[in-house]
Amino acid sequence: MLAYIFGVVLFALGICLSVALHEAGHMVTAKAFGMKVRRYFIGFGPKVFSFRRGETEYGLKWIPLGGFCDIAGMTALDEVTPDEAPRAMWRFKTWKRTVVMAAGSVTHFLLGFVVLYVLAVSMGLPNLAGTPQISAVQDCVRNAQTEEEFANPQCQPGDPAPAKQGGLLPGDKIISINGKSTPTYPDVTAAIQPLSGPVSFQVERDGRTIPLTIDVAQVDRPITDASNPQGHIVKVGSLGVGFARNFSYNAVTAFGGAGQFTADMFGQTWNRLLEFPERIPAVVHSIFGGERDPNTPVSVVGASRIGGEAVEQGLWSLFLLLLASLNFFVGVFNLLPLLPLDGGHIAVTWYERVRDWLRGLRGKAAGGPVDYTKLSAVTMVLVFIGGAVTLLTVTADIVNPIRLQ
Structure with missing residues (x-):
């Protein structure tokens, strides 16, 4: 109090x-x-x-x-x-x-x-704008019964690692998937979930646009919604990445970051x-x-x-x-x-x-x-x-x- x-x-x-x-x-x-x-x-x-x-x-x-x-x-x-x-x-x-x-x-x-x-x-x-910038690349993706298992898989030999094997790196920003623009990370998730197999990506890295082909894996994931509050398991496409929720800066780069954020807030x-x-x-x-x-x-x-x-x-x-x-x-x-x-x-x-x-x-x-x-x-x-x-x-x-x- x-x-x-x-x-x-x-x-x-x-x-x-x-x-x-x-x-x-x-x-x-x-x-x-x-x-x-x-x-x-x-x-x-x-x-x-x-x-x-x-x-x-x-x-x-x-x-x-x-x-x-x-x-x-x-x-x-x-x-x-x-x-x-x-x-x-x-x-x-x-x-x-x-x-x-x-x-x-x-x-x-x-x-x-x-x-x-x-x-x-x-x-x-x-990251209020939901910019699809990758903060972490997982070592693998695998079937999960809970959200915690899905977010933090206990990797075993032979498990697929789509993002890691496909060349995605922390700091990359996903621009498009199969030619469709993905301005936010919810857009990336929505685009990936129905897919499997080789998928065409465009990512921004150090100011350059880089094409990648990533073998998206279909895995079990727990889903909870209004129609099924107890949750159920569905098959979804998964990359094995985490997106930045916050952007860190030093004393110099903070000027640019705060300036851009100010423009967004205007x-x-x-x-x-x-x-x-x-x-x-x-x-x-x-x-x-x-x-x-x-x-x-x-x-x-x-x-x-x-x-x-x-x-x-x-x-x-x-x-x-x-x-x-x-x-x-x-x-x-x-x-x-x-x-x-x-x-x-x-x-x-x-x-x-x-x-x-x-x-x-x-x-x-x-x-x-x-x-x-x-x-x-x-x-x-x-x-x-x-x-x-x-x-x-x-x-x-x-x-x-x-x-x-």
Whole structure:
């Protein structure tokens, strides 16, 4: 129980650190461009303490669920004093305002990369894509009555060794079987099971594609499924290989590994965002007693609970992976062109830039800053929707949380 509580608190602190660095990204870039930063606070609610250094007040508030960076003149509607007016943010060039607004999300991306780098050099990165890279080649394959016997055969003289005899080596990646592409190791398994005898393989080794012919053996294997929970024995084609579940790196190669993993997570994050609306009904269903789909969105509460369970079970790689994925999600989500997100402010900034460019082509003077009061209704609707979704996910994570098996 103590390990679980420690994990929850540690994950929550990780989130707080992420938010603090997000706001620090805005602050540092704003100061670098000469904008006036009035306040930088971590948390909301009543003030715990604060101090002033230069023209900026720094402080901590009681509720550690966010933070803010108060930059003078973020919009033309913000009140500024006469001495602040020349340094009001809205007066700066479009690209500078864009950099400041995007700096929060960029900070999340950098933090996610750092977490993945630490994971890569310490525990390795999980093979989430199911890349069919061979980690081990067995000395033989033989009939088995249990999964344990199938995975670890007790070899006898004369037993077939398809992978070993066919020339497969650890580190090889199986590209295709009999001309059919095999992008994942489940694809390799599905392709091999009905086969026997000589089979054509294409494998990637040290950047080169190598053709191999391997004599696939048919062996007995125990299969358990919904129709036969007690299990039954079937004949399947077998290679005698193990696939990498984790990729190991050193301090140098971890940069490339973490970079590739970051790119993959960006793609997964975007897909999750596209699927987000259609998964909300499942969240509502789970609140009223339905089974919780593990693919439904989770709140900070749910993520912290999962982080606690990961620590309790010693799954530190999952803990770090969850923290990195949360940073990528928040970073991408925050760049959506919707107010009051940073992406919404960036969209308005570039609308002004394009509008003034078009006006210039027609010989007209630049227009004034966008009147944010005209966007207040849309902003409030989006805030209401965001609040409702947050309330739903928090409720689901309390009454019917996603749990590690």
